[in-house]
Amino acid sequence: MRRQGLWMAAATAGCALLCRAGEALPGGGYRETFEAEAARASFTLTPHARWVQAEGRGYVLEVANPPSQQQGRKPGTVAVTVPFDLKPYAGKQVVWQADVRQEDVTVPPDRWNGVKCMLCFETPATGKQWQNVACPTGSSDWARRTVAFEVPEGIGDALLNIGLQVSAGTIWVDNLTLTLDPRQRVKHPPPMRDPPPVSAGHDGIERLRGAMIRQAYDPEALKTLAAWNANLIRYQMTRNWDAVGDVNRDKAEFMQWIDNSLATLDKILVDCEKLGIRVCIDLHTPPGGRYEDKSMRMFFEPEYADFFVEVWRHIARRYTGHPMVWAYDLINEPCQNRPSPEGCDNYWALQERAARAIREIDRDTAITVEVDQWDDPGGFHFVRPMNVPGVIVYQAHMYRPHAFTHQGVRGAKERWAYPGVISGRHYDKEALRRELQPVRDFQLAYNVPIYIGEFSAIRWGQGAARYLQDVTEIFEEYGWDWSYHAFREWSGWSLEHSDDEADPHPAATPPDRQKVIRKGFDLNRKAER
Numbered sequence: 001m002r003r004q005g006l007w008m009a010a011a012t013a014g015c016a017l018l019c020r021a022g023e024a025l026p027g028g029g030y031r032e033t034f035e036a037e038a039a040r041a042s043f044t045l046t047p048h049a050r051w052v053q054a055e056g057r058g059y060v061l062e063v064a065n066p067p068s069q070q071q072g073r074k075p076g077t078v079a080v081t082v083p084f085d086l087k088p089y090a091g092k093q094v095v096w097q098a099d100v101r102q103e104d105v106t107v108p109p110d111r112w113n114g115v116k117c118m119l120c121f122e123t124p125a126t127g128k129q130w131q132n133v134a135c136p137t138g139s140s141d142w143a144r145r146t147v148a149f150e151v152p153e154g155i156g157d158a159l160l161n162i163g164l165q166v167s168a169g170t171i172w173v174d175n176l177t178l179t180l181d182p183r184q185r186v187k188h189p190p191p192m193r194d195p196p197p198v199s200a201g202h203d204g205i206e207r208l209r210g211a212m213i214r215q216a217y218d219p220e221a222l223k224t225l226a227a228w229n230a231n232l233i234r235y236q237m238t239r240n241w242d243a244v245g246d247v248n249r250d251k252a253e254f255m256q257w258i259d260n261s262l263a264t265l266d267k268i269l270v271d272c273e274k275l276g277i278r279v280c281i282d283l284h285t286p287p288g289g290r291y292e293d294k295s296m297r298m299f300f301e302p303e304y305a306d307f308f309v310e311v312w313r314h315i316a317r318r319y320t321g322h323p324m325v326w327a328y329d330l331i332n333e334p335c336q337n338r339p340s341p342e343g344c345d346n347y348w349a350l351q352e353r354a355a356r357a358i359r360e361i362d363r364d365t366a367i368t369v370e371v372d373q374w375d376d377p378g379g380f381h382f383v384r385p386m387n388v389p390g391v392i393v394y395q396a397h398m399y400r401p402h403a404f405t406h407q408g409v410r411g412a413k414e415r416w417a418y419p420g421v422i423s424g425r426h427y428d429k430e431a432l433r434r435e436l437q438p439v440r441d442f443q444l445a446y447n448v449p450i451y452i453g454e455f456s457a458i459r460w461g462q463g464a465a466r467y468l469q470d471v472t473e474i475f476e477e478y479g480w481d482w483s484y485h486a487f488r489e490w491s492g493w494s495l496e497h498s499d500d501e502a503d504p505h506p507a508a509t510p511p512d513r514q515k516v517i518r519k520g521f522d523l524n525r526k527a528e529r
Helices: 037-041 219-227 251-275 302-319 347-359 377-382 429-435 437-446 464-478 512-521
Strands: 029-032 049-054 058-065 077-084 093-105 114-123 127-132 138-150 158-165 169-180 209-213 232-237 278-283 325-329 366-370 392-398 420-422 425-427 450-455 481-487
Touching: 049 169, 058 077, 058 158, 093 114, 114 169, 127 138, 158 169, 209 219, 209 512, 219 251, 232 251, 232 481, 251 278, 251 302, 278 302, 278 450, 302 325, 302 347, 347 366, 366 450, 377 392, 377 437, 392 437, 425 429, 429 437, 429 464, 437 450, 450 464, 464 481, 464 512
Parallel strands: 209 232, 209 481, 232 278, 278 325, 325 366, 366 392, 392 450, 450 481
Antiparallel strands: 029 169, 049 058, 058 169, 077 158, 093 138, 093 169, 114 127, 114 158, 420 425
């Protein structure tokens, strides 16, 4: 994502490294409450920032950004910057938190603007990173804001920026905390020697290759996929899937929505049985919804964890033994930005609990599970295989580099070409292979089946067809099942539209992206009817 140069600017020379001034925490970590004069002196304050006393807190940092005086002009950017020493945490997963109060923060032009309490750094291997606690717009009383991230090996200088970027308003910041996340990297064993054949739950069919579809009964879309020789669809049960706040929390209403979604699926399954297409049932929307930082509520509140398990019992009772249901996809793209509290299952443990509940009902249908941080390949560094009977398929989503695959999505303005330099790093097929290496290492270490549940490149990305060709060739080389995102869902991902961003209509002739994906489909054998 594009950031203004301010956020990577050099700090004032001679400033102390802030994290050396703070209080050391047991188990490795740091906290700064600004009560020490040395800590406050670490900051060079701008005219828009000052130290104030807050009731019950002592000193806090106030940063104010007034609205522009010119009508129609965006607010500017104000920030306080100080060096921050992340070197002691190199190679570790950390949780960065701050207490933030805010007043009348305006909606910024881009979603990555707004309130900043952000750590910025860059390494040759990872490029630039901006790790910011998630804050809403508007006004709110003191609240703990959080982000979890891995500090890369070889990290150099880092900066802490506190302020407002292209947003007017006032913020108060206190109690900065950096702690080690209990979810650290797992040391996987070396590749298994002479591994036996492993089942992915579709014995008799060498590979499943297909596409995601929207939550609707569209018989013509299914016929087209069958004509293209696809043998898999990933059926997404989705609504407000990334919405935050008070959504998806009414359990009775949510279960009614599930039943309506399954009624649609029943129609789809009838057609799929005729067309020889297997189905992956994808719970795309989390029961209980999300917090402001996008973390799924069910990893923190037992009420929704229990409900999540019950939803899957309900689905399994309905489809156990169905010949065209290949897999239960437990939750799309888990997101957990801080550790679960005591007594709550985290994203991996809760999926394992749901899988065990399914196995009490359905012993045979494959179950596919996803890793943290939106099922990014890097999440495979942090998990071990589940101890659950039957076929467990481990799923990854491939949208690296995100700046290329999602250019133009949600306001992203920069444009990139593949292969080439993208966000400061060169990307080609071998770079994509390196991005997928955590998944490959996991596969080889434990001899488990892998499924790429989503991958794509926005249709107007220069070189999108080449990108799709390179990633699908890697999937084929490694023996992974895959489903393209997505078929007749949104035109940005469409294989039937041209590469012209301004053209909203299907193309008269198949674009190269379609030809690449159909070349993969041509390798398929149809599911047995």
